[in-house]
Amino acid sequence: MKVNEKGSQIREGKAKILFETLPHSSFIIQSFKDDATAFNAKKKGQIRNKGVINNAMSTLIFKHLEQNGVPTHFVEKLSDRDMLVHRVQIVPVEVVVRNRATGSITTRLGIQRGTVFEPPLVEYFYKSDALGDPLIGEGHILYFQWASESELREIFRLSLATNRLLKELFNRIEIDLIDFKLEFGRTEGRLIVADEFSPDVSRLWSKKTGESLDKDRFRQDLGRVEESYEEVFQRLERFFSERV
Numbered sequence: 395m396k397v398n399e400k401g402s403q404i405r406e407g408k409a410k411i412l413f414e415t416l417p418h419s420s421f422i423i424q425s426f427k428d429d430a431t432a433f434n435a436k437k438k439g440q441i442r443n444k445g446v447i448n449n450a451m452s453t454l455i456f457k458h459l460e461q462n463g464v465p466t467h468f469v470e471k472l473s474d475r476d477m478l479v480h481r482v483q484i485v486p487v488e489v490v491v492r493n494r495a496t497g498s499i500t501t502r503l504g505i506q507r508g509t510v511f512e513p514p515l516v517e518y519f520y521k522s523d524a525l526g527d528p529l530i531g532e533g534h535i536l537y538f539q540w541a542s543e544s545e546l547r548e549i550f551r552l553s554l555a556t557n558r559l560l561k562e563l564f565n566r567i568e569i570d571l572i573d574f575k576l577e578f579g580r581t582e583g584r585l586i587v588a589d590e591f592s593p594d595v596s597r598l599w600s601k602k603t604g605e606s607l608d609k610d611r612f613r614q615d616l617g618r619v620e621e622s623y624e625e626v627f628q629r630l631e632r633f634f635s636e637r638v
């Protein structure tokens with residue numbers, strides 16, 4: 395791929411910066427930052443080296459999804475922090491897949507932390523920083539035309555397919571995939587997984603100790619934040635390198 399020259403900045407988000415690529419407009423570069431936010435950006439900080447780890451981890455995960463039939467925006471890892479991806483029109487809906495209860499659902503619905511969801515529970519949130527990403531239902535998605543009925547069916551199917559693949563993958567490295575958030579985008583008339591997969595957007599519990607190895611360590615000031623991100627990445631990398 396020879397279309398990876400960095401163009402002008404498109405937008406700076408909370409965790410990544412998007413750049414145009416030259417000369418092609420159908421690709422963009424996501425550059426992963428160390429910045430971390432939580433609680434609708436009320437808590438702000440940095441996790442040392444997070445951008446490097448999340449770029450590398452997202453690369454491994456996107457490749458794994460692609461190889462197993464889930465289309466993603468991933469094209470190529472360009473450098474420590476930069477990933478070349480297909481430019482998409484983002485569906486303004488964050489999809490959360492939950493295998494066990496933790497975080498907002500425990501207080502919102504009074505569900506005991508750790509409760510198993512079998513089958514997994516799929517929730518939708520409207521992607522709006524200004525509104526604090528409110529919980530929505532399928533009715534809102536269809537009414538406000540954030541996605542069509544067939545798109546919503548495809549989003550649901552791909553979310554559960556992703557969950558099956560990643561639950562199995564993390565099982566192999568002694569980690570429980572508790573929940574995660576996905577974003578989807580449209581390109582050439584189809585839907586693909588976009589954004590990232592990392593401990594920023596998932597809950598990962600060590601099977602051995604039950605400890606969180608994800609952004610909850612930052613949210614709750616549990617310490618060893620970067621070490622935990624690094625630990626997850628190292629286990630994944632070891633798993634993939636031993637498999638080939």
Ligand SMILES: Nc1ncnc2c1ncn2[C@@H]1O[C@H](COP(=O)(O)OP(=O)(O)O)[C@@H](O)[C@H]1O
Pocket residue numbers: 406407408409410411412422467479480481482483484577579588589590
């Ligand atoms: N392939 C893509 N094409 C266009 N936009 C994307 C793509 N992948 C992710 N995005 C968007 O880029 C932004 C990524 O930066 P991030 O720091 O996560 O932003 P945010 O503060 O909105 O969470 C998100 O708004 C995400 O929806």
Ligand SMILES: [Mg+2]
Pocket residue numbers: 407408409
């Ligand atoms: Mg984001």
